[in-house]
Amino acid sequence: MSSISFQYEQGPERIIRGDFHPALRPNPQATVILVHGFKGFKDWGMFPYAAGRLAETFDVIRFNLSRNGVGASLTDFDELDKFGKQTFTGDLEDLKDVVVLVREGKLPVAGRQPVAERVVLVGHSRGGGESIVLALDEPALVDGVVSWNGSTSFPAIFGEPALRAMREDGIAYIDNARTKQRMPLERVIADDLARNRDRFDIIARIPQLQVPLVLIQGTDDFRSLWAGSEKLVSAAPSVPWIHIAGGDHTFGAKHPFTGSTTPLDEAIAATGREIRERMLQRPADLE
Secondary structure, rough: OEEEEEEEOOOOOOOOEEEEEEOOOOOOEEEEEEOOOOOOOOOOOOHHHHHHOOOOEEEEEEEEEOOOOOOOOOOOOHHHHHHOOOOOHHHHHHHHHHHHHHHHOOOOOOOOOOEEEEEEEEEOHHHHHHHHHHHHHHOEEEOEEEEEEEOOOHHHHHHHHHHHHHHHHEEEEEEEOOOOOEEEHHHHHHHHHHHOOOOOOOOHHHHHOOOEEEEEOOOOOOOOHHHHHHHHHHHHHOOOEEEEEOOOOOOOOOOOOOOOOOOHHHHHHHHHHHHHHHHOOOOOOOO
C-alpha cells in the first residue's frame, strides 16, 4: 500500500524520518501514529504491514525517533552515537513534535495532510509506555492510546546492572541479538531517568489519565511486561486489557518481514475495533 515519505529536522541531532499512509476509506475519522520501541524502527518487520492494514480505515503515520540509532539507511543501526543518548525525554519531544505537526496541518508531505480531528497513538513496547506518558503530560493533544506489549517501567528496560554502569562508568553496552552489535548506553540516559522519576512513574500516574487507553498483549509476551500490565490494570481497573493468544513480544512477526501471523492480525483488528468504539466518540477538545 502506498505511503508518502517525509523528513522533519530540528538540527543535525534531531532528524525525524517518517511515512504517511493516507487512508483508503474516504473521510477518515482519526490519524493513528505508530511509535516503535527500544532497538526498533519504523521499517522493522511488522510496522509497514500494520500501517497498511490500519490505513484501510485511518490515516496512519510511522516514524523513526530521532535518536533510535537508525539514520538515512532507514534499516541499519548506523548512528550508534545517537542511540547512546536516546533518552525518554528526547523521545517524548520527538513524539510531541509529530503530534503537533499533525494537529496543525504542517506535516512536511506533498498532497493532503493527515486528518487531525482525532489523534491516536499506537505504541509498541517502550513506545507504548512513552505514548502513555505523553497522554498523561498533554491530554489535549491525544485522543487515545493503544499499547502493544507496552512497558510500564522505563528503568526495567535496561536492568539495574546496566543502569549502574551508566552511572558509575559513564557507559554501558547492550547486545543486539539480530545485528550482533554492541550498542552503547550513556550516562545521560540514567540521569534522565533519575531527574524524571515521578514523571515516568506510569503506575502511580495512571489513575489520572484523561484519555482512553487500551492494552493489547500477547499471552507469550515477556513475563516482566505481563506483570507490569497487571499492576497497571490494578491501579486503573477501567483500562481494557486484551489478550492475544499465542502472541509473543512482536506477535510472531520477524525482521525482515516474511508475512503476517494470526496473533499480529488479531492485534491489528483489535486495535481498529477499540479505536472506533472507544476513541472516536471523545470530543477533540478537552474541557
